[in-house]
Structures are given as C-alpha cells and as structure tokens.
Amino acid sequence: MTKPQILQVGPYPEWDQGPLDQAFTMHRLFAASDKAAFLATVGPQVRAIATRGELGANAAMIAACPLLEVISVYGVGYDAVDLAACRARGIRVTNTPDVLTNDVADLGVAMMLMQARGMLGAERWVRDGSWAAKGLYPLQRKVWGRRAGILGLGRIGQAVATRLAGFGMDIAYGGPRPKDVPWDYIADPVALATRSDFLFVTLAASPATRHTVGRDVIAALGPEGMLINISRASNIDEAALLDALETGALGSAALDVFDGEPALNPRFLALPNVLLQPHHASGTIETRKAMGQLLRDNLTAHFAGQPLRTPVL
Known part of the structure; x- marks a missing residue:
C-alpha cells in the first residue's frame, strides 16, 4: 500500500523523524536549496503538511498542495497557519496542546x-x-x-x-x-x-x-x-x-x-x-517526545479514518 506523502516544513528530532519516515513518505522542504522549485515538484502529491508552530503553513504553501487534507502542527501555537485558506478547502488542522x-x-x-x-x-x-x-x-x-x-x-x-x-x-x-x-x-x-x-x-x-x-x-x-x-x-x-x-x-x-x-x-x-531565552519553553526531552508522538498520532488517525486526537479545525 502506498504511504501517504507529507510535506515536512522543518526538522524534528531523530526520535520523531525515524517513525515518520517509516509510516509516511516525507518530503523535507527545509533541506531543499530551491524551496519554490521543490514545492512545485512535490506539492501536487502531498496529502498532509507536518510543520512547527513558529513555521506554520502560509497560503502559498497550502495552494501548492491541491490534494492537501490535513496540517499537523508540532506545538501549541497555530497562528502561523493560514486558517482561512484551510477553511475554504476543508483542510483539517491539529496541534499538540496539554503535553507542553x-x-x-x-x-x-x-x-x-x-x-x-x-x-x-x-x-x-x-x-x-x-x-x-x-x-x-x-x-x-x-x-x-x-x-x-x-x-x-x-x-x-x-x-x-x-x-x-x-x-x-x-x-x-x-x-x-x-x-x-x-x-x-x-x-x-x-x-x-x-x-x-x-x-x-x-x-x-x-x-x-x-x-x-x-x-x-x-x-x-x-x-x-x-x-x-x-x-x-x-x-x-x-x-x-x-x-x-x-x-x-x-x-x-x-x-x-x-x-x-x-x-x-x-x-x-x-x-x-x-x-x-532561545524559544525553548517546551524544550525538555520528555515534552518534545510527547509532542512528536501527538503529531504522529494525529496524522495516523487522519489516514486511518479515525477522529483526530487534538483538532484545531
């Protein structure tokens, strides 16, 4: 069975990256030298975006992914995600509250x-x-x-x-x-x-x-x-x-x-x-592992047709 293709906006710790790579086809936008060209190439196949709170997903990124179904945010803040663009297309959004x-x-x-x-x-x-x-x-x-x-x-x-x-x-x-x-x-x-x-x-x-x-x-x-x-x-x-x-x-x-x-x-x-301080209020090993797990759980639930764990939209 073909693994869902996911656009990854920023890096995650290896304890998250490994399970993500195993469960999904991850396209690392942050590692691309020409991000616009990379997005134009992989965007048409992307069904989900995995991002971080401070990176979000803007309208241009969302528009470049016509098959996009869900955006999973690693962090409690989702203000950097264009929620209006998501609402217009019925795209779901999740975050990782409580654990941090x-x-x-x-x-x-x-x-x-x-x-x-x-x-x-x-x-x-x-x-x-x-x-x-x-x-x-x-x-x-x-x-x-x-x-x-x-x-x-x-x-x-x-x-x-x-x-x-x-x-x-x-x-x-x-x-x-x-x-x-x-x-x-x-x-x-x-x-x-x-x-x-x-x-x-x-x-x-x-x-x-x-x-x-x-x-x-x-x-x-x-x-x-x-x-x-x-x-x-x-x-x-x-x-x-x-x-x-x-x-x-x-x-x-x-x-x-x-x-x-x-x-x-x-x-x-x-x-x-x-x-x-360097924006590290949630920066403990325990919490970052819990955040990564919740991000993955939301993606897994979506593609399994199950209720999202922590929906925002």
Missing part, C-alpha cells in the same frame, strides 16, 4: 525568579572574583507575596497561576471572559498591568491579540515592573518594549520569544535588564 503546558509554565516562573533575584549576575559575581574582592552582591527584589498578573488564562496561564500561588502571590488575570478560578478577573490589560509587579503574557496568538501589550500596557507596568512572555512575540509591541527597557520606563523583562527569531533585534543584546 507544564514545561512552559515552569520556564516562565523560572525566568521570573532568575530576573527578580538577579541570579545570572550573581553567578558572574562569584565566578569573576567580585564576591571576594567587593563583598556581597547588590540587593535584589523579593518574589513571594507580590502581585502577579496573567494575561490569558488558558492551560498555560492557569498552570503559571497555580505555581505562583505557591509563592503566596496576589494573582489576577485578564482575558475575554472570567473563569471559575480563585483569582481576580481584570478585563482591561492596562488595569491588569497597573496592579501587577509581574505581568505574564500567556495569550494564544491571533490577529486579534497582536500587540495587546503595547505602549500603554508597558507604561502601566512601570519602572518597577517585570514583563514575562512565554506566548508569541506578536502579542507584544517589541519596539515599544525596547524603548521602555532602554529608558527605564519598564523595570525589566524575561523573554522566550522574539520578532524575527532567531535573528532578534540587536538592541536586546545591549540591555542589562532583560533575560533572553
């Missing part, structure tokens, strides 16, 4: 702790001899008992809140509607930022959420506040963020995502008040 929730929440909270307590600078203070030569490290700020805002209380936002509750923090959240949770609901992002010492961005990205965290929200968070983003870069006005960090209008930031990553704006590299 706790790792993403862990990293967000860890970034808050590292930045608030100055842990990277403190480690350098020990290594470069400053402790012995200059004495105690400059005092930092406490975390426990302070005010945290969570912008977007989905799976990841709730996991962050649960962790922060363990620090005895005063928690509030924002989003389109209140939920049955023990934390205060504040619909307006500016008002949420105003009452927050730490503002976590855990929004699902969409055109509607683009630049939700703009100059007004950043100004409301203020020179003592910290912004932590473990969602998508598009949720924050990056130019406004850089301006505020450079002038001290915002105290600090901890970021796992950036516009144009991995080629992030070089202004970030000169800032002492921002913690930079």
Whole structure:
C-alpha cells in the first residue's frame, strides 16, 4: 500500500523523524536549496503538511498542495497557519496542546525568579572574583507575596497561576471572559498591568491579540515592573518594549520569544535588564517526545479514518 506523502516544513528530532519516515513518505522542504522549485515538484502529491508552530503553513504553501487534507502542527501555537485558506478547502488542522503546558509554565516562573533575584549576575559575581574582592552582591527584589498578573488564562496561564500561588502571590488575570478560578478577573490589560509587579503574557496568538501589550500596557507596568512572555512575540509591541527597557520606563523583562527569531533585534543584546531565552519553553526531552508522538498520532488517525486526537479545525 502506498504511504501517504507529507510535506515536512522543518526538522524534528531523530526520535520523531525515524517513525515518520517509516509510516509516511516525507518530503523535507527545509533541506531543499530551491524551496519554490521543490514545492512545485512535490506539492501536487502531498496529502498532509507536518510543520512547527513558529513555521506554520502560509497560503502559498497550502495552494501548492491541491490534494492537501490535513496540517499537523508540532506545538501549541497555530497562528502561523493560514486558517482561512484551510477553511475554504476543508483542510483539517491539529496541534499538540496539554503535553507542553507544564514545561512552559515552569520556564516562565523560572525566568521570573532568575530576573527578580538577579541570579545570572550573581553567578558572574562569584565566578569573576567580585564576591571576594567587593563583598556581597547588590540587593535584589523579593518574589513571594507580590502581585502577579496573567494575561490569558488558558492551560498555560492557569498552570503559571497555580505555581505562583505557591509563592503566596496576589494573582489576577485578564482575558475575554472570567473563569471559575480563585483569582481576580481584570478585563482591561492596562488595569491588569497597573496592579501587577509581574505581568505574564500567556495569550494564544491571533490577529486579534497582536500587540495587546503595547505602549500603554508597558507604561502601566512601570519602572518597577517585570514583563514575562512565554506566548508569541506578536502579542507584544517589541519596539515599544525596547524603548521602555532602554529608558527605564519598564523595570525589566524575561523573554522566550522574539520578532524575527532567531535573528532578534540587536538592541536586546545591549540591555542589562532583560533575560533572553532561545524559544525553548517546551524544550525538555520528555515534552518534545510527547509532542512528536501527538503529531504522529494525529496524522495516523487522519489516514486511518479515525477522529483526530487534538483538532484545531
């Protein structure tokens, strides 16, 4: 029986690549020197696209695959997939939620702790001899008992809140509607930022959420506040963020995502008040294996005529 042909947009770990190659005919777009020519050649045979959250599948890619039936996303975010093009042709879309929730929440909270307590600078203070030569490290700020805002209380936002509750923090959240949770609901992002010492961005990205965290929200968070983003870069006005960090209008930031990553704006590299991470919130062996398994399970279910495990569309 002929194996279904799949367009693979980006690389996966070998523990995923091996089973994919065994079950399907994989066409590696990322390895092609002339991607347009490659897509024109293999696109007419492709029945599925396997992609990553940050790579997605745009309208041109979808149009180049007239037999396309399903797009399986490795990641929880699917904002880079042209959903309108998929709806117009009845193409199914899946992602890999839940399996990465706790790792993403862990990293967000860890970034808050590292930045608030100055842990990277403190480690350098020990290594470069400053402790012995200059004495105690400059005092930092406490975390426990302070005010945290969570912008977007989905799976990841709730996991962050649960962790922060363990620090005895005063928690509030924002989003389109209140939920049955023990934390205060504040619909307006500016008002949420105003009452927050730490503002976590855990929004699902969409055109509607683009630049939700703009100059007004950043100004409301203020020179003592910290912004932590473990969602998508598009949720924050990056130019406004850089301006505020450079002038001290915002105290600090901890970021796992950036516009144009991995080629992030070089202004970030000169800032002492921002913690930079390489978009690896889900980057544990256990979670990445679970993500790959779920991606494959969705593809297998589709071609077996079974219900999709985690459909988006």
